Amino acid sequence: MKLKIKLPPDGRDVHFSLPFGFTAQGEKCDGVFAADDIGIYIYTDGSLTAEYRLTDFAEFRCHRMVGTSMAQGVSENGGETAFCGFSQDMFLRFAEVMKLLEHYVRTGELITDTGEDEPVCPKCGMPLEGGNECVFCRSKGSVMLRLLKMIRPYRKYFFAAVVFTVISQAVWVFVPYLDRVLIDRYVTPKTDNVHGIAVIALSMMTLLAAAGVSDFFNMKNSFRVALNLGKDIREAVFEKSQQLSMSSVSKRTAGELINRISNDAAKIEDFVTANGKDMIVKLLSFIILSTLMFLINPKLALLTLLPTPFALILVKKLEHIMHMNYTRVWKTSVAHSEKLHDILHGIREVKSFGREKQEEERYSRYSLAFTKACIRGETMWYMTQPFAYFIVTAGNYLMLYFGGKMVLGEALTLGQLVQFTTYASMLYDPINWLFQMPRLLADASVSAGKVFEILDERSDVRDIPDPVRLEIKGDIELDDVSFGYRSYDPVLKNITCNIRQGEMIGIVGHSGVGKSTLINLIMRLYDCTGGEIRIDGVPIGDIEQHSLRSQIGVVLQESFLFDGSVYDNISYAKPQAGFEEIIRAAKIANAHEFITKLPDGYNTKVGNKGFQLSGGERQRIAIARAVLNDPRIIILDEATASLDTQTEKMIQQSLAKLTEGRTTIAIAHRLSTLSNADRLFVLDKGRLAETGTHKELMEKKGGYYRLVMAQRQTTKMRAAT
Amino acid sequence: MQTETEIYEADRLTLLDCDKIKLSRTKSGFLSLNYDGREYPRIDATRLMPFYSKTTYISLCYENEEKELREAGVIKDMADLDSEQYRVLEEYLSYKYYMPEITKVYNIRDNMQGSIFVKTDTTSGEKTICVKDWYQNFRMLTDDYLYVCDAEGNKYFCENIHKLDKKSRSVLEMFT
Ligand SMILES: Nc1ncnc2c1ncn2[C@@H]1O[C@H](COP(=O)(O)OP(=O)(O)O)[C@@H](O)[C@H]1O
Numbered sequence: 001m002k003l004k005i006k007l008p009p010d011g012r013d014v015h016f017s018l019p020f021g022f023t024a025q026g027e028k029c030d031g032v033f034a035a036d037d038i039g040i041y042i043y044t045d046g047s048l049t050a051e052y053r054l055t056d057f058a059e060f061r062c063h064r065m066v067g068t069s070m071a072q073g074v075s076e077n078g079g080e081t082a083f084c085g086f087s088q089d090m091f092l093r094f095a096e097v098m099k100l101l102e103h104y105v106r107t108g109e110l111i112t113d114t115g116e117d118e119p120v121c122p123k124c125g126m127p128l129e130g131g132n133e134c135v136f137c138r139s140k141g142s143v144m145l146r147l148l149k150m151i152r153p154y155r156k157y158f159f160a161a162v163v164f165t166v167i168s169q170a171v172w173v174f175v176p177y178l179d180r181v182l183i184d185r186y187v188t189p190k191t192d193n194v195h196g197i198a199v200i201a202l203s204m205m206t207l208l209a210a211a212g213v214s215d216f217f218n219m220k221n222s223f224r225v226a227l228n229l230g231k232d233i234r235e236a237v238f239e240k241s242q243q244l245s246m247s248s249v250s251k252r253t254a255g256e257l258i259n260r261i262s263n264d265a266a267k268i269e270d271f272v273t274a275n276g277k278d279m280i281v282k283l284l285s286f287i288i289l290s291t292l293m294f295l296i297n298p299k300l301a302l303l304t305l306l307p308t309p310f311a312l313i314l315v316k317k318l319e320h321i322m323h324m325n326y327t328r329v330w331k332t333s334v335a336h337s338e339k340l341h342d343i344l345h346g347i348r349e350v351k352s353f354g355r356e357k358q359e360e361e362r363y364s365r366y367s368l369a370f371t372k373a374c375i376r377g378e379t380m381w382y383m384t385q386p387f388a389y390f391i392v393t394a395g396n397y398l399m400l401y402f403g404g405k406m407v408l409g410e411a412l413t414l415g416q417l418v419q420f421t422t423y424a425s426m427l428y429d430p431i432n433w434l435f436q437m438p439r440l441l442a443d444a445s446v447s448a449g450k451v452f453e454i455l456d457e458r459s460d461v462r463d464i465p466d467p468v469r470l471e472i473k474g475d476i477e478l479d480d481v482s483f484g485y486r487s488y489d490p491v492l493k494n495i496t497c498n499i500r501q502g503e504m505i506g507i508v509g510h511s512g513v514g515k516s517t518l519i520n521l522i523m524r525l526y527d528c529t530g531g532e533i534r535i536d537g538v539p540i541g542d543i544e545q546h547s548l549r550s551q552i553g554v555v556l557q558e559s560f561l562f563d564g565s566v567y568d569n570i571s572y573a574k575p576q577a578g579f580e581e582i583i584r585a586a587k588i589a590n591a592h593e594f595i596t597k598l599p600d601g602y603n604t605k606v607g608n609k610g611f612q613l614s615g616g617e618r619q620r621i622a623i624a625r626a627v628l629n630d631p632r633i634i635i636l637d638e639a640t641a642s643l644d645t646q647t648e649k650m651i652q653q654s655l656a657k658l659t660e661g662r663t664t665i666a667i668a669h670r671l672s673t674l675s676n677a678d679r680l681f682v683l684d685k686g687r688l689a690e691t692g693t694h695k696e697l698m699e700k701k702g703g704y705y706r707l708v709m710a711q712r713q714t715t716k717m718r719a720a721t
Numbered sequence: 722m723q724t725e726t727e728i729y730e731a732d733r734l735t736l737l738d739c740d741k742i743k744l745s746r747t748k749s750g751f752l753s754l755n756y757d758g759r760e761y762p763r764i765d766a767t768r769l770m771p772f773y774s775k776t777t778y779i780s781l782c783y784e785n786e787e788k789e790l791r792e793a794g795v796i797k798d799m800a801d802l803d804s805e806q807y808r809v810l811e812e813y814l815s816y817k818y819y820m821p822e823i824t825k826v827y828n829i830r831d832n833m834q835g836s837i838f839v840k841t842d843t844t845s846g847e848k849t850i851c852v853k854d855w856y857q858n859f860r861m862l863t864d865d866y867l868y869v870c871d872a873e874g875n876k877y878f879c880e881n882i883h884k885l886d887k888k889s890r891s892v893l894e895m896f897t
Pocket residue numbers: 250485486491509510511512513514515516517518
């Protein structure tokens with residue numbers, strides 16, 4: 001990272017120099033923070049205002065506030081000195097400088113070669129991540145073109161649909177010609193050639209029947225394409241949503257994902273059925289019709305087409321407006337389905353707090369916003385419609401006027417005029433359709449854009465090109481691991497430890513200290529921001545994600561049961577498991593007894609998050625599920641926290657059997673739960689503060705001792721009341 | 722470890738008497754507080770409801786010997802402080818919660834990957850704000866109040882987007 005951004009105004013030769021915007025006292029200024037191997041120099045508004053000696057400090061750090069942060073030095077006795085304040089975009093650089101300075105005062109080694117910045121995209125400023133083209137700014141071609149590409153597997157049907165539409169269009173073009181023949185040859189001359197009239201009537205009938213038949217085939221093929229495309233899109237989005245990393249998935253609500261998978265796919269499907277091929281056909285018929293009209297009478301044709309360019313300009317303008325409107329519709333629709341999902345998901349809470357009325361109101365607010373956005377879009381649209389229609393058809397009146405005059409002056413036959421006007425009115429069909437385009441296109445392209453947004457997203461936890469498929473034994477090494485959900489906000493700092501195969505490790509610490517985060521890293525739900533985790537000596541980044549996770553058994557505090565039977569839920573991790581295996585797993589988890597008491601035994605349906613079961617019962621099924629696969633590493637994150645002590649004891653006995661020979665990492669709030677752990681890791685403020693057995697740690701009288709004491713006291717207090 | 726009295730006090734809201742508060746700036750960058758004779762050398766002030774009110778319900782916190790966070794008390798309304806004390810606290814808060822106000826929006830680009838780039842004029846100059854996951858980080862807190870949190874953690878706000886010029890409003894239209 002580049003750490004010389006703005007040089008000191010007096011030209012002093014320093015190793016680090018960064019600009020800042022606030023004095024140590026928080027006044028706005030234009031400053032430079034500079035440091036060499038002797039001291040820190042603070043320049044404000046062009047002159048040196050403070051100077052500190054590095055040796056006066058034992059620690060350097062950045063304190064993150066809300067809108068700003070400050071750089072501080074801490075002396076041996078704990079006294080803090082603020083150097084300056086800065087806005088958050090400088091945070092990472094200041095944090096790096098502070099880290100290097102601290103490293104220097106601790107070890108005497110000053111690292112000044114900090115490299116260059118990660119290359120960023122010149123357009124948007126996002127890191128390029130190794131590639132030389134920005135994933136965000138890379139032109140992806142128009143959304144519609146990409147949609148067309150998705151039609152490819154069904155191009156046969158698509159082509160058939162186009163052909164049949166062209167046939168039926170051709171029929172409609174031919175019929176006015178028959179009209180003209182009828183009028184000019186039989187009606188105007190008043191011959192009584194009934195035979196000729198009959199022939200014409202008959203051919204019209206045949207033609208129309210043919211048009212009907214080809215319409216049928218056209219629709220059949222169009223629907224086939226559209227429905228398959230819809231299916232493909234739904235599946236692609238769903239598949240992608242399964243592959244995305246935890247951090248990508250958790251930044252979207254379930255409601256939003258549901259909306260994208262079902263609504264957006266349906267929108268595209270509709271669009272393709274109704275308009276995809278029309279686009280081609282209408283264009284064709286526009287060209288054919290205008291050519292025919294020019295052949296009949298170029299002057300009249302020109303008059304008819306006169307308003308078209310104006311119409312095109314209007315369409316372009318409208319497209320932008322409609323896109324805006326439909327984006328709003330999309331947003332309110334997502335907000336609406338998110339809310340719906342949220343409320344239904346929390347229906348137990350809604351009921352138990354008696355908030356049904358308020359939720360109804362809340363829901364109708366979102367529903368109303370959605371409706372309003374739709375109405376606004378449609379109103380906007382229909383306001384412009386009559387106007388647009390008028391412009392387009394204006395040519396018609398000119399054409400009638402001049403055409404009528406020509407017929408009177410006998411420059412044109414009546415039949416020709418009739419044919420011409422029929423063509424003209426047929427021509428207005430594609431033009432009018434062109435006018436519908438902005439609305440349809442905007443609606444579909446918003447949805448398509450949102451779909452592609454998901455499809456294009458790169459998972460930030462990726463397998464390397466040739467991942468290792470490892471038969472895990474169970475050694476886990478953490479080497480200087482640091483991690484933060486947000487880059488500027490570290491949760492775990494410099495954790496180094498070794499967990500040997502078969503060991504049972506208990507992780508303790510205050511809530512929010514990062515215990516669950518640590519196991520998330522071991523499961524590689526997130527990638528560490530610094531350091532490395534190795535399993536059996538292999539960095540987990542190199543292990544195939546699927547192979548890694550299938551060998552880890554996890555029980556979380558609140559286990560989710562899928563819609564299905566007890567059997568389905570236990571066999572989830574290993575669908576091919578035999579019935580006896582499942583019973584054995586259930587027995588280990590102490591679940592067999594209560595399952596036999598259920599009305600339908602292992603076939604009892606426990607769907608809908610397993611509401612019909614008690615928390616403890618649900619948890620025992622989850623444990624059975626976790627052990628079924630015979631994992632080499634078992635992770636228990638407050639797995640027994642919601643159980644009563646009695647049940648917990650029972651489960652623990654069976655767990656003791658189970659964890660033998662397997663690496664187990666257990667997190668428990670109740671410290672007594674971890675009594676049979678081989679070693680305990682105490683996390684404090686994101687760092688590994690202590691490790692050791694219960695006994696060792698109690699003797700040490702450190703953080704663990706205090707936790708135990710505090711817990712004993714509250715237990716006593718609870719007992720006393 | 723908590724003493725019995727602290728446990729007892731933990732569930733009480735301690736409102737501070739503004740006449741007994743004596744705040745001052747320290748070289749640590751934080752504040753120090755003398756409250757009714759008791760000395761707190763390192764105090765951090767926090768707006769409890771930063772979106773709702775900037776000058777009421779200000780919590781004053783310190784770290785005890787075990788480095789655990791404790792609350793000295795809450796100032797219900799800063800207006801009850803004398804003017805000098807008000808100035809000290811207000812200065813600290815506006816530093817901690819420094820947040821440029823958006824005064825103009827030129828354009829917004831959506832990269833169709835969940836990020837938007839908002840070209841704006843703010844009270845601290847012209848800036849293109851890059852917002853990741855904009856559904857969450859670019860949002861209306863009320864019908865008027867826009868709150869923006871950019872990729873680097875800087876925060877911006879606009880008190881009332883309906884008071885912006887017409888161009889800015891129409892640009893914002895699509896994203897709010
Ligand atoms: N998905 C997340 N995104 C952002 N921050 C998170 C997320 N999950 C946890 N955190 C934060 O990380 C810290 C550690 O959380 P966690 O590991 O769950 O603690 P615990 O030790 O109680 O299991 C907490 O401050 C929490 O707010």
